[in-house]
Amino acid sequence: MHTSRGQRVFRVVNGVVLTLVVIVTLYPFVNIVARSLSDEYAIRSGQVNLIPRGFTLKTYEYMISDPTFWTNYRNTVVYTVVATVIAMVMTTCYAYVLSKRHLKGRTALIGIAVFTMFFSGGLIPNYVLITSLGLKDSIWAIVLPNAVNVFNLLIMKTFFEGLPVELEEAAAIDGMSTYGILLRIVLPLSKAVIATMTLFYAVAFWNSWFAAFLYMSQADLFPVTVYLRNLIAGATTATSIGADAGDLTVAANIKAVTIVLTILPIIGIYPFVQRYFVRGVMLGAVKG
Numbered sequence: 001m002h003t004s005r006g007q008r009v010f011r012v013v014n015g016v017v018l019t020l021v022v023i024v025t026l027y028p029f030v031n032i033v034a035r036s037l038s039d040e041y042a043i044r045s046g047q048v049n050l051i052p053r054g055f056t057l058k059t060y061e062y063m064i065s066d067p068t069f070w071t072n073y074r075n076t077v078v079y080t081v082v083a084t085v086i087a088m089v090m091t092t093c094y095a096y097v098l099s100k101r102h103l104k105g106r107t108a109l110i111g112i113a114v115f116t117m118f119f120s121g122g123l124i125p126n127y128v129l130i131t132s133l134g135l136k137d138s139i140w141a142i143v144l145p146n147a148v149n150v151f152n153l154l155i156m157k158t159f160f161e162g163l164p165v166e167l168e169e170a171a172a173i174d175g176m177s178t179y180g181i182l183l184r185i186v187l188p189l190s191k192a193v194i195a196t197m198t199l200f201y202a203v204a205f206w207n208s209w210f211a212a213f214l215y216m217s218q219a220d221l222f223p224v225t226v227y228l229r230n231l232i233a234g235a236t237t238a239t240s241i242g243a244d245a246g247d248l249t250v251a252a253n254i255k256a257v258t259i260v261l262t263i264l265p266i267i268g269i270y271p272f273v274q275r276y277f278v279r280g281v282m283l284g285a286v287k288g
Contacts, residue, residue, distance in 0.1 A: 027050075030050050031048070031049065031050060032256045032259050032260060033256070033260055034048050034049065034050055034051055034052045034053075035048050035052075035253050035256035036059065036060070036253050036256035036257045036259075036260050037052035037055055037056065037057070037253075038052045038053045038054055038055070038056065038253060039053070039054030039055075039056045039058075039253075040253070041054060042054040043253055059253050059254055059257045060257060063231070063257065063261070068219060068220070068227065069224065069227060071220050072219075072220075072222045072223055072224040072226070072227040073224045075220075075221060075222065075223050075224070076206060076223040076224045076225065077265075078139070079139055079142055079143070079205060079212075079223055080202055080205045080206045082139060082143055083139075083142060083143040083146065083147075083201070083205045084198060084201045084202045084205060086143055086144075086147055087143075087146070087147050087148065087149070087201045087205075088194070088197060088198055088201060090147050090148050091147075091148050091149070091152055091153050091156060091197065091201075092156060092187075092194070094109075094113070094148060094153055095153050095154075095156035095157040095159075095160055096156075096160055096182055096186065097109070098110055098113075098153075098157045099157050099160035099161045101161075110157075113148075113150050113153055113154075114150065114154075116150055117150045117151070126145065127214065127215075130145070130215055135215070136215050136216075136217070137215070137216055137217055137218060137221060141211065141212075141215035141216070142205075142208070142211045142212055142215070142223075145211070146204070146205070146208075146211070149200070149201070149204070152197050152200055152201065155193065155196075155197070156190075156193055156197060159190060159193040160186065160190070163186060163189060163190075167185055167189075168181050168185060168186070171184075171185050199269070199270070202266070202269070203266055206225075206262075206265065206266060207225060207262070208223070208225065209223065209225035209226050209229055212225070212226050213226050213229070224261070224262070225262065228258040228261070228262065231254060231258070232254055232255060232258060
């Protein structure tokens, strides 16, 4: 197939622009990895760019050898999985209901959800509420207050509204119940938005630390983000008061190690979810 000169120029320019975008995107991450493997003097003197200087694994060894680190890491996995499952169930059901234009009270339900995007009780009332419900020092203090993200809810609602009504009507004529239509018709056609929302929720819960910092009083209940936050605070204090060379090395690159250890699971999951962002699952679903 013959390509015009304009098309060739476009491809070249597009390739150059995308290459630059990839470089700009990857550079900070590679720099962080290099800093996490470099010693204190190289970091503080500005020698670390894309290649580690004064290679050391002291901070990784320091963190990995701590049993509390693994306890908190396990907590993070449990919190993220449980919270994401609950959030997806509640968001999916709520969004599917709101997508039905014939539903009585639909406008009021949408208004209630949107209202919470702009107004909230505030930190102190939320703390009093969680405490009075007896949720402190439990996973539910993290999971339940964030079970429905209104932004994700509206995205799913819009997606469900775009599904062909004919599919659900045909299933209803065949005698399928509302739950059967949702589970056997709607959800299989919604893999893209479900995968996207699952990733959004998982990343948010994985990176969350303030709720646990506020409602958890025992170190063995902290997620790894709170552990790393406390480690950074301790390293900053050690640097400010002066410490031996080993402590200074930990203090210098602990932020880089923190970032690397925090994002590794998400990086591992993303390739399995990414294909759903670009695949048109509804292509050819309804014809004629």
